[in-house]
Amino acid sequence: MPEYRIAPSILSADFARLGEEVRNVSEAGASLIHFDVMDNHYVPNLTIGPLVCEAIRPYTDLPIDVHLMVKPVDRIIPDFAKAGANIITFHPEASDHVDRSLSLIREHGCQSGLVFTPATSLDYLDYVLDKVDMVLLMSVNPGFGGQKFIPAMMDKARAARAKLDKYKEQTGRHIALEIDGGVKVDNIGELAAAGVDTFVAGSAIFGHPDYKAIIAEMHRQIALHTQAQ
Numbered sequence: 001m002p003e004y005r006i007a008p009s010i011l012s013a014d015f016a017r018l019g020e021e022v023r024n025v026s027e028a029g030a031s032l033i034h035f036d037v038m039d040n041h042y043v044p045n046l047t048i049g050p051l052v053c054e055a056i057r058p059y060t061d062l063p064i065d066v067h068l069m070v071k072p073v074d075r076i077i078p079d080f081a082k083a084g085a086n087i088i089t090f091h092p093e094a095s096d097h098v099d100r101s102l103s104l105i106r107e108h109g110c111q112s113g114l115v116f117t118p119a120t121s122l123d124y125l126d127y128v129l130d131k132v133d134m135v136l137l138m139s140v141n142p143g144f145g146g147q148k149f150i151p152a153m154m155d156k157a158r159a160a161r162a163k164l165d166k167y168k169e170q171t172g173r174h175i176a177l178e179i180d181g182g183v184k185v186d187n188i189g190e191l192a193a194a195g196v197d198t199f200v201a202g203s204a205i206f207g208h209p210d211y212k213a214i215i216a217e218m219h220r221q222i223a224l225h226t227q228a229q
Ligand SMILES: O=C(CO)[C@H](O)[C@H](O)COP(=O)(O)O
Pocket: 009, 011, 012, 034, 036, 067, 140, 141, 142, 143, 144, 145, 146, 147, 180, 181, 182, 183, 200, 201, 202, 203, 204
């Protein structure tokens, strides 16, 4: 049984009280803090950078999971590692040299990962799995919180898990599978059954009045859908 992790996306938090929001979701049962970095170039929105990562670092002991939606990729990696990031993921299309970017992340002491937009092929994984700690599937087009889950991503999650399971059979190493976009209590169980173990949720958590209750309900749904497996 994998460890199931809920990663609140602070994109949907109250930015005027960001430290407090990070502390509150950490105390409410989150496993990771998901940190969305958008550059208004690779994606059509502009959000937060290493300065904000450093500012929230004292508010949680949880790993900070930085999702880079930026182009170029490499020059910002050392800055995030220095700012306290623990996991850094990026989009293969945004990197000139995917293998080099993955190595750079690990050289800076962080776990590394590749992110797949809904239309990006999982083939990008084929020659770099040894350098990947987490695969992040986007189930919306990147750029904004609060979008609707794209149903075809359920099959993509199964395909990704099959690829990662095959790799585990060969090497013994588990690679986490994370999903991001439109994750709610009504689809999280099916996603877990499809092989996802790490769930980013922004509006579903920060839009709920009780963070502890919504995270507990997500775990309950996961358990309901995976117990019989
Ligand atoms: O990366 C993102 C958008 O690019 C967000 O993390 C994602 O969409 C989460 O928001 P929500 O749970 O509200 O869909």
